[in-house]
Amino acid sequence: MRWDELFEDMEAQLEQAHVRTVEQEAVETARAELSRLSLLERLAAHRDHPVRLRPSRGDTLEGVLADVGAGWVVVRERHLQHLVPLHSVVWWEGLPRRFEVLPERSTIRRLGMGHVLRALSTARVHVRVLLQDPAGQGELEGTLDAVGQDFFDVAVHPEDEFRRRRAVTAVRTVGFSAVALVSSLDTGSEGL
Numbered sequence: 001m002r003w004d005e006l007f008e009d010m011e012a013q014l015e016q017a018h019v020r021t022v023e024q025e026a027v028e029t030a031r032a033e034l035s036r037l038s039l040l041e042r043l044a045a046h047r048d049h050p051v052r053l054r055p056s057r058g059d060t061l062e063g064v065l066a067d068v069g070a071g072w073v074v075v076r077e078r079h080l081q082h083l084v085p086l087h088s089v090v091w092w093e094g095l096p097r098r099f100e101v102l103p104e105r106s107t108i109r110r111l112g113m114g115h116v117l118r119a120l121s122t123a124r125v126h127v128r129v130l131l132q133d134p135a136g137q138g139e140l141e142g143t144l145d146a147v148g149q150d151f152f153d154v155a156v157h158p159e160d161e162f163r164r165r166r167a168v169t170a171v172r173t174v175g176f177s178a179v180a181l182v183s184s185l186d187t188g189s190e191g192l
Helices: 003-035 039-045 113-123
Strands: 050-055 061-069 072-077 080-085 089-093 126-131 139-147 151-156 170-175 179-185
Touching (some): 039 061, 061 080, 080 113, 113 139, 113 151, 139 170
Antiparallel strands (some): 050 061, 050 089, 061 072, 080 179, 126 139, 126 179, 151 170
């Protein structure tokens, strides 16, 4: 055997070993970065993109991930907006497998779910609230009357009537942890 062929073979083997080492290090680095990433950060990186999700109750939602906050997201689906607490989501689909770690958390709103619900209450928006009720009977329609630290009151009334005393059939208090989904019409949609 010629020595130059032997040396070339040895160099090729060293180069292949080096490439494998670099690839393994890249995989380990990616795994380490992923292990530090929260679901909230991953969702924020996917903001304004299509997503599918399955809330603990109700139908699968398919729309645009419009907003991300402390423990919640807003999904726009056709003419509806859905406030979805993260604790109520069974699975997500459509999140990219490759994504960049956010350099800062500026795209995650610091507002909690109570802030969002208070805004809906102030605006007197008619909402449909799906509750995490195993019997499947947990659905309320009406206007949010009051929002506390971990609960809210819903004045139950038909969608086609304003929140007036004669239209209200009940006022129900709901804990945040019982909520699967809060939906309302998207007033910014065309044709509304």
